Amino acid sequence: MTLDHIPDAPGRYRVTTTSGSIYVFDMVDRTVTRTPGPDSHPDFTDGQHLLLRIIQGQVGVSGFWTMQPEPEVAAVLEYLWQVTSPIVAIERIDGD
Incomplete structure (x- = not known):
């Protein structure tokens, strides 16, 4: 099912960007997993993290x-x- 925004409803959602990066949102476990695309760069946010808040998540x-x-950086970084x-x-x- 194709959507125009990332819903807050339970489920798993694949978000693809123009760089080819893939983000998988698990709205039951409240996690997001980033896999960098061919036109992006590796980042410290690669892999799975607990999702705190979606501020913007629309196509376009x-x-x-x-x-x-x-945990090792939580004392220094709030998010x-x-x-x-x-x-x-x-x-x-x-x-599906």
Whole structure:
């Protein structure tokens, strides 16, 4: 199922950006997992993180959300943030 925004409803959603990066949002476990695309760069936000808040997550604009930092840096950082290249697709990936 193709969507125009990242829903807050339970489920798993694949978000693809213009750089080819893939973000998988698990709205039950409240996690987001980044896999860098061919036109992006590796980043400290790669891998899975606990999702705190989606600020912007619509097709056609850059995504922006905050995540919980790893325990070893949580004393220094209140949260991690992700700003993406423009989102080109959002798809539900469970229960299609």
